[in-house]
Amino acid sequence: MKVLKFGGTSLGDAGRMKNVAEIVSRQGRVVVVLSAIAGTTDSLVKIAEAYKHGELNQVKSIVEVLLKHYQRYVDNLFEQESNKQTAMTFVESQFAELVEANIETATSAIEFHILAKGEVISTELFALYCEENGLNAKLLYSLDFLRLTQENSPDEAYLSEHLNRILTGHENTDIFVAQGFICRNAFGEVSNLKRGGSDYSASLFGAAINAQEVQIWTDIDGMHNNDPRFVKNTTPIRELSFDEAAELAYFGAKILHPSSIKPARRKNIPVRLLNTLQPDATGTLISSESNNANIKAVAAKSGITAIKIRSSEMLQAPGFLRRVFEVFELYHTSIDVITTSEVAVSVTIDDTTYLESIVKTLNEFGNVDVDENLSIICVVGDFVAESTGIASRVIRALEAFPIRMISYGGSAHNITLLISEDVRVKALQALHEGLFDV
DSSP states (O other): OEEEEEOGGGGSSHHHHHHHHHHHHTSSSEEEEEOOOTTHHHHHHHHHHHHHTTOHHHHHHHHHHHHHHHHHHHHHHOSSHHHHHHHHHHHHHHHHHHHHSOGGGOOHHHHHHHHTHHHHHHHHHHHHHHHHTTOOEEEOOGGGTOBBOTTSSBOHHHHHHHHHHHHHTTTTOSEEEEESSEEEOTTSOEEEOOTTHHHHHHHHHHHHTTOSEEEEEESSSSOBSSOTTTOTTOOBOSEEEHHHHHHHHHTTOTTSOGGGHHHHHHTTOOEEEEETTSTTSOOEEEESOOOOOSEEEEEEEEEEEEEEEEOGGGTTOTTHHHHHHHHHHHTTOOOOOEEEOSSEEEEEESOOTTHHHHHHHHTTTSEEEEEEEEEEEEEEEOOOTTOOSHHHHHHHHTTTSOOOEEEESSSSSEEEEEEEGGGHHHHHHHHHHHHTOO
């Protein structure tokens, strides 16, 4: 059994949803995980914001626009008038809840409930379309089997028990349709896995049922060796190891959510990245294997802040780094990159929520400098210890750019460099020319 996830752009109009159904119909027995239809979540976020500010008229206005959009979508999706009516009745009931809710008692729980509407609607429409076209499909509700622990991590034991029970109880069903992104928290309230969480849902579902493979379908033919939005002549990477894919996802490759590799990797389930617009394209296969190519891809992550702590007390002082890292732990802030010298340590973060407090606390250890508006460039490949010349190739490609930090050796799969945000695109282009166009 396979798990197939389709993102919002793959469902962007009725024609694309029909295309998804065609892809699914050729795959055998599958669990299909859907995001909200493109644009819906953004509108729901605006509705949630309007609730926070008590702007009911704004809520009504956004809902009216959504209803018109879905009316066109439904008219183009279904042939039978009865199905068009059934679909629109469901859509209208979902949005009516938003207009009729008590805006004076808006809470975070209500916000999560609002954001869940997108996936609930897309899966309802898809399941109804499958039924109209004679596909043997069953609609599932992820809220019935995907929940979080009190530490806000997915409860994978609960998921495996309940999802497998449902699938076993419907052995003659070919297509199971489930919502990505949404779940319940430990108290039974509607919650979610954050933006990009549909990829994570698919990987969790795949691990729970020991799937043959997990397929992530988007509108690009696999993970490319550089960012195609900014660099010409990029090419898909045919094979990546789990570690390589995780590095690329974390450091900026938009096609894959950073968390989505972990559950599949634990169960050694291959993850395949495919293109709904070119369903016969090879795409990218992510597995435990590596094809041993040295440099495979480049990715960039923006919005980076560097913090440097300089102190003579650091010299031959056991425990100094531990005290520094405890400051970031205290303020729930993750560190991306670390470099050290005899009397200084530099780190990068992408979450500046507690930056002021972090700097204030670190000032107790020494002089603190903060550098903002930076980008991390990550060069990923299979860099075994015996490899030679890899770092020099990267440095030569960037010889025209000031480099703030370099991290190499912490992983066998990446070289990480810190540069100014305003040269990020030119740096990506220079790396592509220096590493791949040779």
